[in-house]
Amino acid sequence: MHYLEKADKGKAPLGWTFKYRFLDIAIVNVLLLVAFEVVRLVIPVKWRTM
DSSP states (O other): OHHHHHHHTTOSOTHHHHHTTHHHHHHHHHHHHHHHHHHHHHSOOTTSOO
8 A cells, every 4th residue: 555655646546545445355366366376286286196
C-alpha cells in the first residue's frame, strides 16, 4: 500500500485501492497455482508412476 501511495504521488484518490481489493484474492490464487505447478515440476514425486 505504501509503495502504491508513494508511486501515485497523490494523483488518484485512495478509494480505487479498496474498490478493486477483491482482485487481490484472484491474483494471489493465480500466483499460488503457478508456484505450485513450478514446485510440482521441480520436485519429483516418489509415488507418481512415470
